[in-house]
Structure formats: structure tokens, C-alpha cells
Amino acid sequence: MAIQEAIVDRLVTIPKQHSPLVTSKFQKARVRIGVFIQLFRIVFRKTGKVSTAFKSIFRIKRKYESIFGEPYLVKIAKVNDRYFWRLAAPGFPSKASFEMQTNEANRFFPTQQRTGLRSLVFAITNKCPLNCEHCCEWPNLNKEERLSTSEIIRIIHKYQDYGTTQIMLSGGEPMLRINDIYTILNTAREGTDFWIITSGLGLSAVRAQKLKDAGLTGVMVSLDHYDRYKHNSFRGYEKAYNTTQKPLNSLKTTIRYCW
Numbered sequence: 001m002a003i004q005e006a007i008v009d010r011l012v013t014i015p016k017q018h019s020p021l022v023t024s025k026f027q028k029a030r031v032r033i034g035v036f037i038q039l040f041r042i043v044f045r046k047t048g049k050v051s052t053a054f055k056s057i058f059r060i061k062r063k064y065e066s067i068f069g070e071p072y073l074v075k076i077a078k079v080n081d082r083y084f085w086r087l088a089a090p091g092f093p094s095k096a097s098f099e100m101q102t103n104e105a106n107r108f109f110p111t112q113q114r115t116g117l118r119s120l121v122f123a124i125t126n127k128c129p130l131n132c133e134h135c136c137e138w139p140n141l142n143k144e145e146r147l148s149t150s151e152i153i154r155i156i157h158k159y160q161d162y163g164t165t166q167i168m169l170s171g172g173e174p175m176l177r178i179n180d181i182y183t184i185l186n187t188a189r190e191g192t193d194f195w196i197i198t199s200g201l202g203l204s205a206v207r208a209q210k211l212k213d214a215g216l217t218g219v220m221v222s223l224d225h226y227d228r229y230k231h232n233s234f235r236g237y238e239k240a241y242n243t244t245q246k247p248l249n250s251l252k253t254t255i256r257y258c259w
């Protein structure tokens, strides 16, 4: 299977994409208005008063700026007809984006029970061939797996029921459980954006396409230094830099990292 994938991967040619960054002020304004309208609908349904809704939105905006240290929607990227402005925010428009704003609005109304969870980083494996300097999991790596695929799916469903709008699959190296990831994605419920946090190991154009078809939003590939030797040394693995560049080369451009 892996050999077949490698052969197909060599044959795959992907047309170069344009930058997903939204640079047009007009388009940015449209996105901001769209996000505002979504939030207004959510808050107005709770308050029933236009003036209270505006005041609540202002408080939410101020809270956001105090937490993230920047105004809402500064840098926006458009991928697959959805807009992204933070790694921790699901693409807009989507059920996940609507849920995230509903959860945030709920925090401002004490009578609302459900506040959900914005992002969950879920380590689905302890296997990893790297030896990164910053790793705090060394004593736990490469032991027997603790969670079966069905247990992972059960946990994910619980978090989805709790209102988690973004789940990042991590590890160890999550790509080592690629077949499980396909199953996880295929059985996941609507309303959550899924990402993979990876060193790039085992990521290829063929797998990227399969992951996308299964519903993955994107992958984050960790690159610690532009100098290959420094990156390899930090990661404790002489092929670490190549594993970040291979998917880059086969996918032609970094834009492919978020689809």
C-alpha cells in the first residue's frame, strides 16, 4: 500500500495555487460584515434587544482583543470558499464557526450552560522517531499504544458533543496512525474542524488528498529553522528537514497545507 502510494505520489501533478491571503480591503470588509452578522444573529436571539446585542458584541470584541492582543480579523486567508483568521478559529462560514461564536456568546450570559471548547489538541499516539530538544514526552514515547481506534473515536465524539469546534490531532507523530486518522475523520460528526500537527513524516500529495476527502481542514508542519542542519539537530533526526520539505515539494506550495 505504502509503495503504491509512493508511486502514485510521483505521478501526481498539482497546479500551482494563488496565495490564499485576502488582500483586497473590500473583500476583507465583506468578511468582517459577514462574521458580524453571524454574531449579531446569535446574540440577538439571546437578548431580543438590538441595543443589548450591540453592547454584548462590543464586550465580546473587547475580550477577544485583550486575550489575543490584536483586533478581530486582521489577517485573513481564503481556502476552499472558507475564511480563516486564526489557527484556533474554525473556517467561516461553517457550522463549526457558528458553534464557536455561540459558545463565546454563551460565556457572557450566566444562564447559558453550554460554553463548549474552542480547540482540543489530542495526542493520538506516543510513537515518534524524532528526538526534539523541546520534547517533554521523551519518557513516554514509543511505548505500547494506550488508545485503540474505537476509543479515540469515542473520546472525539464526547468532545464534539461537548461543543468542541476544532480538534488538532497530535502525538508523538500522528501520521504514523494515518489509517486510523482516515477512520476518525470518516466517523466524525459535523461541526468541528480537524487539523493534524505533524513533523511532516509520511505526508504526501496522495495522502493529503485522501485526508482532504475524508474531511480534514489542514495540516500544520513544524519547521524550527530554515537551515536544514539546525532543524535536524534540534529535532534529533538527520532526515527531519527533508520530512518537512517533501510534502512541500510534492504539494508545490505551502498554501496546500490548509485546504
Ligand code: SF4
Pocket: 128, 129, 130, 131, 132, 134, 135, 136, 137, 138, 171, 172, 173, 199
Ligand atoms: S515530534 Fe513531538 S513527540 Fe516527537 S520528539 Fe519531537 S516534540 Fe517529541
